Amino acid sequence: LQQHTADFQFHDFAPKSEDLSQAIQSGWSEKPKNISPKFFYDQRGSQLFDKICQLDEYYVTRTEIMLLEKHANEIAKNIGDNSCLIEMGSGSSKKIRLILEALRPALYMPIDISREHLIESASLLAKDYSWLKINAVCLDYSEQWNLPDETPRLNRAAFFPGSSIGNFHPLQASQLLQQMSQALGKGGKIIIGVDLKKPEKQLNAAYNDKNGITAEFNKNLLHRINRELFCDINPDSFSHNAFYSHSHNRIEMHLVSNQQQVISIQGIDYHFDKGESIHTECSYKYSASDFQQLAVNSGLTPLKCWIDNEAKFSIHLLEY
Ligand code: AVI
Numbered sequence: 001l002q003q004h005t006a007d008f009q010f011h012d013f014a015p016k017s018e019d020l021s022q023a024i025q026s027g028w029s030e031k032p033k034n035i036s037p038k039f040f041y042d043q044r045g046s047q048l049f050d051k052i053c054q055l056d057e058y059y060v061t062r063t064e065i066m067l068l069e070k071h072a073n074e075i076a077k078n079i080g081d082n083s084c085l086i087e088m089g090s091g092s093s094k095k096i097r098l099i100l101e102a103l104r105p106a107l108y109m110p111i112d113i114s115r116e117h118l119i120e121s122a123s124l125l126a127k128d129y130s131w132l133k134i135n136a137v138c139l140d141y142s143e144q145w146n147l148p149d150e151t152p153r154l155n156r157a158a159f160f161p162g163s164s165i166g167n168f169h170p171l172q173a174s175q176l177l178q179q180m181s182q183a184l185g186k187g188g189k190i191i192i193g194v195d196l197k198k199p200e201k202q203l204n205a206a207y208n209d210k211n212g213i214t215a216e217f218n219k220n221l222l223h224r225i226n227r228e229l230f231c232d233i234n235p236d237s238f239s240h241n242a243f244y245s246h247s248h249n250r251i252e253m254h255l256v257s258n259q260q261q262v263i264s265i266q267g268i269d270y271h272f273d274k275g276e277s278i279h280t281e282c283s284y285k286y287s288a289s290d291f292q293q294l295a296v297n298s299g300l301t302p303l304k305c306w307i308d309n310e311a312k313f314s315i316h317l318l319e320y
Contacts, residue, residue, distance in 0.1 A: 007133045008126045011148045015113050015140035020228055021266055028270050028278070037167050037253075037281035038142060040217060042224050046091070046117075048217040057209045059202070063313040064161060064193045068098040071306045071315070076102035078304060078317055079189055084109060084154040088141055088164070088180070093121040095161045099191075100129060106154050107133050109147070113140045141176070142168075147183050156188040163195035163313070166250075166284045170294060173284070177298040181320040190300065190318040196311055197285045200244045207242035207251050207283070215240035218253055218280055231265055241277065249290075253281040288314050 020039055027035040041049065053061035068075075076099060079085075083105040087096050090110030100108070108125070112118040115138045122136040139145045158180050165173050180190060207214055222235040238255040245252055254277035263270045286294070292302040295318050304317040 008122065009135045010119060010122075011135060011137045012115065013137065013139040013145070015138065015143070018113075018140075020225065024225070024229075024265055024270075025268065032277060032279050033270075034279040035221070039221060039224065040281070041114075042220075042228075045217060045220045045224065048213060048220055050092075051213050052209070052217060055206075055209045055211070055213060057205045058214075059206060059312050060163060060195055063308050063310075064163075064315065065095065065098065067306050067308055067313060067315050068095060068161075072099045072102035074304075074306075075099055075191060075315075075317065076104075079103060079157045079191075080155050082106050082154050084152060084156045086111060086147070086156065086158045086184075088158055088160040089113075089162075090121060090136075091117065093125050096125075096159060097128075099159070100132065104131070105157075107135060107152060109135050109137055109151070111137045111139060111141060113138070141179075145179065145183070153185070156184045158184055158188070158190045158192075160190065161193040161315075163193050163283070165192060166195050166286075167281065168284075169282065170284065174294055174298040177295065177300060177318075181299060184320055186320060188320045189303075190316075190320070192316050192318065194291050194314045194316060195283070195285050196307070196314055197249060197287050197290075198312060200246075202312075203244045203251055203285065204242070207253065208240075212240075214242065214253075218242070218255060221278075221280060222255065225265065229265055231263070233263055237261060238278075244285075248282070249285055251281075251283040251285070252279060253283075254279050286314075288316075291316060 023035050052058050084107040085105040086109040088111055090112045093110055110122055118136050118138055122134050126134055218240045219235045222233045225231050226233055237258050239258055241254040241256045256277040257272035260274045261272050288305050295302050300318040300320055303319050306315045
């Protein structure tokens with residue numbers, strides 16, 4: 001535990017840095033080839049994702065922000081006073097600002113895997129909210145985790161925005177909800193943003209923007225492999241492919257090889273047929289009742305659900 005100032009503490013669980021090479025070795029030996037979407041988010045990938053959030057076609061961020069602004073007071077009322085607000089994958093801690101004033105938590109606990117990003121964003125927040133007590137925690141929430149032992153037993157609430165839950169397969173999503181519940185303890189609440197099912201045309205447009213930013217985001221994975229594992233993949237030998245799969249209720253993103261080729265990574269050869277793809281991301285879409293069912297199956301009680309007028313996005317309040 002490091003003490004930065006009286007009101008800013010930092011707890012480092014030292015998550016092991018993500019092993020890209022290991023992930024390729026296992027994922028690219030499967031059929032179809034695949035890799036976890038968490039490898040998108042190196043520095044360049046995070047910048048590209050920020051750009052995606054501002055695209056006309058990508059309604060997700062805009063709609064969630066609008067919902068948070070509109071319902072901040074009601075969300076705060078449902079959580080109550082003297083709370084410990086835990087943010088899952090806090091990143092640049094921008095959305096939390098929308099509920100901080102309304103909630104005035106006794107403690108804010110941002111959780112993120114990226115140490116630098118976490119310290120930087122938490123410091124900025126500490127400057128802007130002088131009354132706020134912060135305990136930043138560096139850990140990988142996609143692995144087994146728990147809150148630091150010294151976390152006070154206040155009125156605990158976890159904030160998990162952005163429909164990041166959609167990037168987990170439903171079974172893993174349920175496991176993550178259960179893990180969060182364990183960390184919060186009985187009576188703990190979860191405020192979670194979930195993207196809604198909607199006409200396929202809107203979904204396909206959101207993941208195939210006309211400026212090609214999502215394509216660049218997808219292809220950054222190949223650039224990242226080149227940068228970090230000293231490879232010479234030609235990113236132009238792959239194309240971005242994103243589509244809605246009705247049978248799985250998810251957007252799938254793939255990188256499709258435009259040609260037959262062999263890619264050598266750390267002494268291992270990976271063969272690609274022309275048209276063969278690497279499955280890089282799933283983004284599951286839920287109706288409000290689908291998600292409530294998932295929550296119930298995970299041992300949680302749905303308390304409230306806020307949806308915008310166009311039924312694009314939902315924010316759920318759940319209780320353990
Ligand atoms: C972070 N996650 C919720 C985004 C999504 O919509 O699944 C990632 C993304 N992929 C392509 N565009 C955005």
